[in-house]
Amino acid sequence: MAVIFPSRRVRKTPFSQGVEAAGVQGYTVYNHMLLPTFFKGVADDAEHLKKHVQVWDVSCERQVQIKGPDALKLMKLISPRDMDKMAADQCYYVPAVDQAGGMLNDPVSIKLADDHYWLSVADGDLWQYALGIAVGRGLDVEIDEPDVSPLAVQGPKADELMARVFGEIVREIKFFRYKRLPFQGQELIVARSGWSKQGGFEIYVEGSEYGMPLWDALFAAGEDLNVRAGCPNNIERIESGLLSFGSDMRRDNTPYECGLGKFCNSPDDYIGKQALREQAENGPKRQIRPLVIDGEIGACTGSWSLLANGQQVGQVASAVYSPEFEVNVAIGMVDRTHWNPGTRIEIETEHGMRLAEVQDRFWR
Amino acid sequence: MAVIFPSRRVRKTPFSQGVEAAGVQGYTVYNHMLLPTFFKGVADDAEHLKKHVQVWDVSCERQVQIKGPDALKLMKLISPRDMDKMAADQCYYVPAVDQAGGMLNDPVSIKLADDHYWLSVADGDLWQYALGIAVGRGLDVEIDEPDVSPLAVQGPKADELMARVFGEIVREIKFFRYKRLPFQGQELIVARSGWSKQGGFEIYVEGSEYGMPLWDALFAAGEDLNVRAGCPNNIERIESGLLSFGSDMRRDNTPYECGLGKFCNSPDDYIGKQALREQAENGPKRQIRPLVIDGEIGACTGSWSLLANGQQVGQVASAVYSPEFEVNVAIGMVDRTHWNPGTRIEIETEHGMRLAEVQDRFWR
Numbered sequence: 001m002a003v004i005f006p007s008r009r010v011r012k013t014p015f016s017q018g019v020e021a022a023g024v025q026g027y028t029v030y031n032h033m034l035l036p037t038f039f040k041g042v043a044d045d046a047e048h049l050k051k052h053v054q055v056w057d058v059s060c061e062r063q064v065q066i067k068g069p070d071a072l073k074l075m076k077l078i079s080p081r082d083m084d085k086m087a088a089d090q091c092y093y094v095p096a097v098d099q100a101g102g103m104l105n106d107p108v109s110i111k112l113a114d115d116h117y118w119l120s121v122a123d124g125d126l127w128q129y130a131l132g133i134a135v136g137r138g139l140d141v142e143i144d145e146p147d148v149s150p151l152a153v154q155g156p157k158a159d160e161l162m163a164r165v166f167g168e169i170v171r172e173i174k175f176f177r178y179k180r181l182p183f184q185g186q187e188l189i190v191a192r193s194g195w196s197k198q199g200g201f202e203i204y205v206e207g208s209e210y211g212m213p214l215w216d217a218l219f220a221a222g223e224d225l226n227v228r229a230g231c232p233n234n235i236e237r238i239e240s241g242l243l244s245f246g247s248d249m250r251r252d253n254t255p256y257e258c259g260l261g262k263f264c265n266s267p268d269d270y271i272g273k274q275a276l277r278e279q280a281e282n283g284p285k286r287q288i289r290p291l292v293i294d295g296e297i298g299a300c301t302g303s304w305s306l307l308a309n310g311q312q313v314g315q316v317a318s319a320v321y322s323p324e325f326e327v328n329v330a331i332g333m334v335d336r337t338h339w340n341p342g343t344r345i346e347i348e349t350e351h352g353m354r355l356a357e358v359q360d361r362f363w364r
Numbered sequence: 365m366a367v368i369f370p371s372r373r374v375r376k377t378p379f380s381q382g383v384e385a386a387g388v389q390g391y392t393v394y395n396h397m398l399l400p401t402f403f404k405g406v407a408d409d410a411e412h413l414k415k416h417v418q419v420w421d422v423s424c425e426r427q428v429q430i431k432g433p434d435a436l437k438l439m440k441l442i443s444p445r446d447m448d449k450m451a452a453d454q455c456y457y458v459p460a461v462d463q464a465g466g467m468l469n470d471p472v473s474i475k476l477a478d479d480h481y482w483l484s485v486a487d488g489d490l491w492q493y494a495l496g497i498a499v500g501r502g503l504d505v506e507i508d509e510p511d512v513s514p515l516a517v518q519g520p521k522a523d524e525l526m527a528r529v530f531g532e533i534v535r536e537i538k539f540f541r542y543k544r545l546p547f548q549g550q551e552l553i554v555a556r557s558g559w560s561k562q563g564g565f566e567i568y569v570e571g572s573e574y575g576m577p578l579w580d581a582l583f584a585a586g587e588d589l590n591v592r593a594g595c596p597n598n599i600e601r602i603e604s605g606l607l608s609f610g611s612d613m614r615r616d617n618t619p620y621e622c623g624l625g626k627f628c629n630s631p632d633d634y635i636g637k638q639a640l641r642e643q644a645e646n647g648p649k650r651q652i653r654p655l656v657i658d659g660e661i662g663a664c665t666g667s668w669s670l671l672a673n674g675q676q677v678g679q680v681a682s683a684v685y686s687p688e689f690e691v692n693v694a695i696g697m698v699d700r701t702h703w704n705p706g707t708r709i710e711i712e713t714e715h716g717m718r719l720a721e722v723q724d725r726f727w728r
Contacts, residue, residue: 002391004368005401006665008681009487009610010392027366028374029393032487032610037369099499104492123373123396125489128468129496135463135635136500246373246396271499301370317372 006034013059014149014211018219022229030060030123036231043323045228046235049198050324053157054230055218058195058202059149059211064107064119064127068141071115074134077271079109080255080264086111091176091191094119095255095263096126101275102251103258104129106243108193110178110204118204120150122245133271149211151203153218157225158200164221165214166190170201183217186210195232197240197364238318238329241290241362247317248288248331256284257333286314286335290359291347293319293328298351306332306356307346313338316347316356325363334358370398377423378513378575382583386593394424394487400595407687409592410599413562414688417521418594419582422559422566423513423575428471428483428491432505435479438498441635443473444619444628450475455540455555458483459619459627460490465639466615467622468493470607472557474542474568482568484514486609497635513575515567517582521589522564528585529578530554534565547581550574559596561604561728602682602693605654605726611681612652612695620648621697650678650699654723655709657683657692662715670696670720671710677702680711680720689727698722 004027006012011033013019019036026037036057039045048054066074075083079094086092088111096104096119105126107119119126131143153162162170166181170190173179178191189204205211219227243249249258256264256279264276297319306314319330338345341360346353368391370376375397377383383400390401400421403409412418430438439447443458450456452475460468460483469490471483483490495507517526526534530545534554537543542555553568569575583591607613613622620628620643628640661683670678683694702709705724710717 002368002388002400004366004391004393005663007392007608007611008667009608012666024366027368028371029368036366098495125492128489128492131462132493132496132498133500134496136497244371244373247371299369302376303372 004029010034013057014205014208015057015059015151015215017212018215019057019229024229031062031121033060033062035060036229037234038231039229042234042320045230046233047323048226048228049155049196049230049233049236051156052226052228053153053155053161053200053222054228055215056152056154056194056231057229058152058232061120061150062145063148063204064121064130065144065146066117066119066130066141068115070134070139070141071117074130074139074141075109075117076266076268077133077137078130080266080270080272080276082266087177089177089179091178091193093176093263095258095260096129097255097272097276098129098251099271099275101254101272101279103245103249103253103255104251106245106258106260110189110191118146118148124246147206147208149205149208151205151211151214152194152200153203154194154196154200154230155198157222158198161218161222161225161227162190162201165217173201183210184213195242196236197242198236234318235320235322235329238320238331239322239325239363241331243288243331244318249333253333254279254284256280257287259288284336286333287339289332289334289339290362291316291330291332291334291356292359293330293347293349293354293356295354296351297321297328297349297354301350304350305348306334306338307348308338313345322363329363330356332356368393374398377421378569378572379421379423379515379579381576382579383421383593388593395426395485397424397426399424400593401598402595403593406598406684409594410597411687412590412592413519413560413594413597413600415520416590416592417517417519417525417564417586418592419579420516420518420558420595421593422516422596425484425514426509427512427568428485428494429508429510430481430483430494430505432479434498434503434505435481438494438503438505439473439481440630440632441497441501442494444630444634444636444640446630451541453541453543455542455557457540457627459622459624460493461619461636461640462493462615463635463639465618465636465643467609467613467617467619468615470609470622470624474553474555482510482512488610511570511572513569513572515569515575515578516558516564517567518558518560518564518594519562521586522562525582525586525589525591526554526565529581537565547574547578559606560600561606562600598682599684599686599693602684602695603686603689603727605695607652607695608682613697617697618643618648620644621651623652648700650697651703653696653698653703654726655680655694655696655698655720656723657694657711657713658719660715661685661692661713661718665714668714669712670698670702671712672702677709686727693727694720696720
């Protein structure tokens, strides 16, 4: 595979210096920004993540800032989720949809004030959609990307490491809630969240100049905890059933197909509500399922078709060998006809035909 | 630098097999898709491009398809350019702007029919903005990304190679005009355009299945022309003054700042027109300028500040050594106070302070 270089368009992050010094070996690009994909190796990184604590440069979770008198009004237009129930310190997972109910993104939203929201977006310029809606409807809001770069601290020792840097108070932060905590005189939002199931936090680093000082503080405080630089891990996240927008689901999928129907509970007339009505009542015709694939599978660099009697009944875009569970774990979008646990389906990998079996649940 | 792997989210293209076989050495990601950055080396590739002919996988120039009764109405809202003057076979460079006149993208648009347009976009999900405007205003249009992957044929021998594959008629295609020409029974749009100044064409390959057959046909026909796989070349394009959206200009720039004021001639009330009025009358306060930078400069992996008496007076995001002109060529956004040719300005590169001089024109 070929190398990649940053530019102003494919941006470095406030933590790039630390990431490079830690020996990053792979990058991807996410929201026009570099995102590390592995350091020692995906399997080695996964094993370490499950035992110790890692610091992840997830600056690429860019924030769409929606601010102004009509901020809540706009949020209610683009969010199927009931925004009135959102607590002041809450992180809200919001599957944003278009007028046809198709997924545009699956951000985590944070309410900074009644007229001020951040959407921590998956890969895609959701701000352009929000801006289009705002301009089209003549809403009084400003939409931009603030200088905020999330840094994740993940793993079983994350509480201990974070307590050493931000104080014992971090232990009181509940899941998908946040506190504003000082670091070098700047108040940062610290949330208990992150794209693993190993526990941990995301620090919304507001002000690039705090990036490397915070990175260095975490590594200095965590030496005896065996802290390492890490990144979203493709083995751990598939085992955990964490969906990647753009891979596991896209605009041609609804939230119901992604198993996110419970987040479509807004009483307001959000965009796409009518289109989703039928699925809200009867369920989707296909849905995300965990799968095990037999044999050796190699890398999944695109989309693999699930086939039954020569007909496509779904596809897989995330698949990898799990050393912990000693099987090939995979995430698929599977037609209703074949989604029951135990169903065996042919799968056309880029390395040949294999057999896959639908599982009853993800591995954690 | 680290390696990058494709996925369903960071897509391969219909030509990836050919690109890999040709020995691609660098990739970037553009519109969620792989874009090669060099093959033998940027300087070697540039020299070859100027003498022979290259085939470029620019699939990442994704098309935003706008189709339906209100297609022209939407185009007139998002385009500062007079769409009524567009001929049926014309390619129109359109600097799309937001309500504040800030650049959202700089696509080339093609009119397929009165109710059917494609926008061949620079890096960014402009379709999300177009969709937001359409939904917000209740317009009757469909907006999606069709299965269209542009393939560029660039270089002084491009006419000869294209004539061998598509017939002598290609020589009649005028600059930024197109013809529909058959390839293996499929009609493809062939335009005289492309992101170099060496002359050539872009083929809008509709239907991924025609990708490798067309790639192979071009290489088979061009063996004695010394045809090679290439890609947008960072030396040639800076010498030529071709701007990269996201690097040389962004949302915080207006079309006037980018030297694109002549494309803001719409008589209609497009979004952003009011905001641009002052610059339309008095000109911008900063503008794109060619620069020469003294000394050795190394790679430009971000944005370099232009400084006068310690104050920032602009920045450079594209700079590289030109073997042909034997200087470091650069593209800067320079304040009016310092934009006159011959002005010497300090520049803070990532490898130390240098001196830059404003030029009166690009190198070709």
